[in-house]
Amino acid sequence: MSFNKMIIVGNLGRDPELRYTPQGTPVCSFTVATNEKRKDRAGEMQDVTTWFRVTLWGRQAETASQYLTKGRPVYIEGRLRLEEYTDKDGNKRQSLEVNASDIHFIGGRGDEHPSGAAKNSPAEQQPREVELSDDDIPF
Numbered sequence: 001m002s003f004n005k006m007i008i009v010g011n012l013g014r015d016p017e018l019r020y021t022p023q024g025t026p027v028c029s030f031t032v033a034t035n036e037k038r039k040d041r042a043g044e045m046q047d048v049t050t051w052f053r054v055t056l057w058g059r060q061a062e063t064a065s066q067y068l069t070k071g072r073p074v075y076i077e078g079r080l081r082l083e084e085y086t087d088k089d090g091n092k093r094q095s096l097e098v099n100a101s102d103i104h105f106i107g108g109r110g111d112e113h114p115s116g117a118a119k120n121s122p123a124e125q126q127p128r129e130v131e132l133s134d135d136d137i138p139f
Helices: 058-067
Strands: 006-012 017-020 026-039 045-057 073-086 092-105
Touching: 006 045, 017 058, 026 058, 045 058, 045 073, 058 092
Parallel strands: 045 092
Antiparallel strands: 006 026, 006 073, 017 026, 026 045, 073 092
């Protein structure tokens, strides 16, 4: 048995891009950045940013494209993949891709859509707490 599940809590790096497959299925793509602090060799604290490309499908794709914007905090669950490609200069590159299965908008209850409708349903306002024990960590 194998298992691949990724949880990311970060901020959108750009506005979502919505498109449709030839069969009419909605697909939404955007980037999410996570940040952490690490000490460098000199002992100074440095911010380290990791970027993820995220893809959502179906109704969640349409909802994300409607309500998410660059800089907005978001909680994502999905499967992680390492994509390899060649850039325009002929250099081999790698990208972390997440095929999202679940998304939760993070924000205060007072966040309102310009139409006056609340951005988040109660289930989407905050990600659920995830408690881990030492037995949950695979290494």
